[in-house]
Amino acid sequence: MQAFLNQKTITAAFILLAVAFPILTQNNYFIYIVTLSFIWMIGVYGLNLLAGYTGYLSLAHAGFFAVGAYSLGILTVKAGINYWAALVLACLITSFIGLLIGLIALRTKEHFFAIYTLCVGYILYLVIYNWESITGGVRGLIGIPAPSNIGPISFQNPLSQYYLVLFFLLFTILMMYRIVHSLSGRTFIAIRNSEELAQTIGISTMKNKLVVLVLSTFFAGLAGALYASFIRFIGPDIGYITITFDLLMYLLVGGIGTLAGPIVGTLLLVWVSQYLQFLQDYRMLIFGPLLTLIIIFYPRGIVGAIYSWKMKLGKKAKRTSDRGKSSGHDKGTGSMAEKKVEEG
Amino acid sequence: MELLVQQLFNGLTVGSVYSLVALGLTLVYGILHIPNFAHGALYMLGGYVTLTMMLLWGLNYWLAIVISILVIGLLGVLMERLVFHPLRKAPPIHDKIAAIGILLFLEALAQLIWGADYRTMSTPYGQVINIFGITFTMQRILINVGAIFVMVMLYLFLKKTFVGSAIIAMSQNREGAHLVGINTNKVAMLTFMISGGLAAIAASLSAPINLVFPGMGHLVVLKAFVIIILGGMGSIPGAIVGGYILGFTESLGATYISNDYKDLIAFLLLVIILSIKPQGLFAKGGH
Amino acid sequence: MFLETKHLTKQFGGLVAVNNVDFSIEKGKINAIIGPNGAGKSTFFNIISGLHPSSSGQVIFKGKDITKLPSNKIAKLGVARTFQTTHLFEQSTVLDNVIVGHRLRTKSNLLDAVLRTKRFWTEEQKCREKAIEVLDFVGLTHAAHKMADSITQEEKKRVAFALALATDPEVVFLDEPAAGINPDETEGLALLMEKMVQKGITVCLIEHKMQMIMKISDKIMVLNHGEKIAEGTPEEIMGNQTVIEAYLGGSVSA
Structure with a gap:
């Protein structure tokens, strides 16, 4: 039970800290950097669901990120569509392209998929x-609008943009938590462990x-769209392989296949x-070497290393104490608690 | 007609370079089942080492290439020892990510040493010759002749020497090779050495007609991956034939379809192949 | 007929791995398939469970032709199987590994997971209960909360059984369940198989451990070079001249 209390407090502390951060620093540059990392995190979570939980290493995620960003840019700048409608459409367009690509790509495995x-x-x-006619080619797209007002709330200043991105990040994390801790999540993990076994x-x-x-590209698209409206300018570079590598690195250093990994690694x-x-x-x-060393020595990143360290401690503690109550019960209440924290 | 012949010749030249790069990739895949994403970095460094030898030490083009082959070959061995060997039993996602890590590192290193500028490599074979009204540069002829020479030498090495047949044996059956007393570690290192050497040759031969820059390996190695899927992962003849097929397709596509999108041809080809045959063109049936 | 194969054939390139095999599995019995290494036993399993398409012939389960069905659909019909090695998620508990085994009997989707619907909670509970039940059945209640990487080889075999049983099967195909474990443990697994039959689950297994096979099976089929060379009760098989020759003449790996 203690472990779950622990997790609950950590989650609460993280949210509190994230909410209070702009007030604490008062430094616009820091706020800018953290907002940007939140955007990356959303993309990293998308990648994590696919590569971490399902075992399919996608090296196209910068492309999907760019599709999200360009969809938003083109829809708002060239088509003049309302920002929020464009945001939703951008995510849908990206997922749709993900679906089309997936229909073919997912017939391949391992190396072929990568x-x-x-x-x-x-x-x-x-x-x-x-x-060029649509994307502006190498010159890119400029003048992408910031999110339009919702009633009295304006998103023109860094502070309100920070909270908007934080909102989307918390939404992403809640989604991920619920997906991973469900039969669907278990299904994905079973596929990662052995596809043949999963099938049988x-x-x-x-x-x-x-x-x-599709989900994974949805979040990549969401991250891209938010990036476009936050930076207000996009060029083709955001779709280049280096961005995929960045996302992968954040994920690996933090911990692939863990829920906290994307936050830790990206920050x-x-x-x-x-x-x-x-x-x-x-x-x-x-x-570069860091990435390589991590994969050799800490294949589940910082968070994975902490887990196994805790596990060792836990084993020692267990030997002294009686065998705990049914962990099924623990888990139920644990996730209930988590739910409350994340919704509150 | 002249245009067509010219384009076919260009296709042959480009195909030669692709084949050499794909050969290195397919050899490593055959032995270790690693898609070595860092192979492009070896190619790029091969170009830089040759260039530096020529500029800094004023070495002769050929001597510079020999040094480049050795340096890049050793770098390949180092990669195998330090990274891929420790990861040989890890889940399949890991070696790919490690390879990406090496790629990033080597690219940044090249940029640190040589800067991000595009460099030109001069060649002693700049002459232009005219045959039947079609012009060829000597360097392009050299690329073709050189590539074919290297392929023949590689073929002889693999077929006629003991070490070469050990490589073939291991690519067919790793455990079996181990059982009959082949030192699989040594073979793996040797394969990386050859793979690096081939990348260095390809880069050094093609650098005078292209440019030398830190990102020069990206497209080439991506296309090399397409080629080895086309030709069968691990297949040596497949890499050669696939390389030339892609070379011809691209140069004809650039002329008759669109120059802007010529780089897309390879990838569209791949999309089509894998859509029809998810295991690649020459996958062995069942398991 | 419960489950039968008709003229089942599988070719890999020019190689015939399974050749024209007719076999019927008797309901409520322990059926065994034996044969030298490379006789096509695993391939036979793979075709029945839908992992490999057959080259020709049919697999009929309870009167329904399942030859062309994908393996997940076959599993839903009540045909489960184990593998020689089971890849478990090692950073998780045994119980967590087995819960997913009952997934095929649930309907909740991603939306249920995200919205935490009522169906989500009932089905989570249902799968968890099923996992606890099958772990109890295979005698692993004590190990349910152990990490999957910390259990013994024999316990791993039992987890594989549990995972197969969690799918609510009518017939279970076991691929060399007793490989790599000691005679005492083999005895234990044999008892477990008998227990499964008592519970009404038909068992079909591939095994090399002759002593166990002869003791527990009701019916045996012998494969050699992909062909059925004999079929019958343990006594009949032991006295069969072709079988003895196949074992002595071929690789004596059994």
């Missing part, structure tokens, strides 16, 4: 780069993988990057 999606990502990039226990792997891919790396500004384009000199 290579296939790498190429899909490149195709998306090339199309954005070359389709009656799981339609193709259908489930498709659902995951840490974005923060570290700020201190490595002098390195600029050379930051990969540090992050």
Whole structure:
């Protein structure tokens, strides 16, 4: 029970801190950086559901991110559609493209899937780069509007944008929590462990993988769309492979296949990057080997390392105490508590 | 007609380069079942090492290539030892991510050492010759002749030497190879060495007609992946034939369809292939 | 007829892995398939469970042709199977690993999960109860909350049984359940199989451990080079000249 209390407090503390952060710092630059990391986190969560929980490494997520961003940009700038309608449409367009690609890509496995999606990502990039009449080509799109007002609430200043992005991030996390802690989540994990086994226990792997891919691209698209309206300018570079690598790195350092991983990894790396500004384009000199070392020594990242460390402690503690109550009960109340925290 | 012949020749040249890169990729895949995403970085560094040898030490083009082959080959071995060997039993997602880590690192390293500028490599073979009213540059002829020479040498090495046949044996059956006393570790290292060497040759030969820059390996290696899926992952003849097919398709596509979208051809080809055959064109049936 | 194969054939390229096999599984009995290594036993299982398409022939389950069905649909009809090695999610408990086994009998979808509907809660509970029940059945109640990476080889075998049983099967195909465990543990698994039959679940297994097979099976089929060379009761098989020759002449791996 203590572990769950712990988790509950951590979640509550995180939300409180996130809400209070702008008031605490009063520094617009910090607010800007954290808002940006929140946007990345949403994309990383999308990737995590697919690569972490279902075992399919997509290397096309920068492409989907860019599709979300460009959809929003084109719909608002060129078509003049209302911002919120454009935001919803951007997510739907991205998921739809995800669905189309998934129908073919998910017939492939492992290496083929990774290579296939790498190429899909490149195709998306090339199309954005070359389709000048719509995307503005290499010059990109400028003048993307900030989110339009909802009643009296305006999203013109950094502070309100921060809270808007935080809202979407919390929404994403709640969704992820509920998906992962459900029969659907267990189904995805079963597919990751062994697709053959999953199939022989009656799981339609193709259908489930498709659902995951669509969801995953939905969040990539949402992140992209928010990015576009936050930065207000987009160029084809946001669809390039380097962005996929960034997302992957945030995920891996934090912990692939864990719920807290995307937050930890993104915050840490974005923060570290700020201190490595002098390195600029050379930051990969540090992050490249870091990524490789992490995958060799800590395949489940920081969060995974903490888990296994706790597990060892737990085992020691267990030997001394009696065997706990039914953990089924624990889990039920645990997730109830979590639900309350996240909705409150 | 002249245009067509010219384009076919261009296709042959581009195809030669693709084949060499794809060969290195397919060899490594055959032995270790790793799609080495860092292969593009080896290619790129191959170009830079040759360039540096020529500019800094004023070395002869050929000597510079030899040094480049050695340096990049050793780098390949180092990669195998430090990264892929420790990960050989890890889940399949891990080695791919590790390879990406290496790729990022090597690219940043190249940018640190040589800067982000596009460099040109001069060649002693800049002459233009005219055959039947069609112009060829010597360098392009050299690429074709050089690539075919390397492929023949590789073929002889794999077929006629003991070490070469060990590589073939291991790519067919790793456990079996181990059982008959082949040192699988040594073979893996050697394969990475050859793979790196091939990348260095490809880059050094093609650099004078292209440019040398940190991102030069991206597209080439992506296309090499398309090629080895086209030709069958791990298949050596497949990599060669696939390379030339893609080379021809691209240069004809660029002329008769669209130059802007010529890079898309390879990927569309892949999308079509995998849509029809999810395991690649030459997948073995069942398990 | 409960479950039968008619002229079942599987070719890989030029190789015939399973050749024209007619076999019927008797309901409520322990059926065994034996044969030297490479005789096509696992391939036979893979075709029945829908993992590999057959080249020709049919699989009929309770009068229904299931040859072309995907494996998940076959599982839903009540045909479960285990593998020689079971990949468990090691960072999770045994119970958590088994819960998903009952997923095929539930209807809740992603929307239920996200909205935490009533159906979500009842079905979560249903799957959890099922997992507890089957873990109890295979004798793993004590290990339910252990991490999957900390259990013994024999316990892993039992988890594989539990996972198959959680699907509410009518027939279970067990691929070498006793491989890699000691004679005492083998004895225990044999008892478990008999217990499954008593509960009304038909068992069909591939096994190399002859002593166990001869003791527990009601019916045995012998495969060699993909062909059925004999079929009958343990006594009949033991006295069959072709079988003895196949084992002595082929690789003596059994």
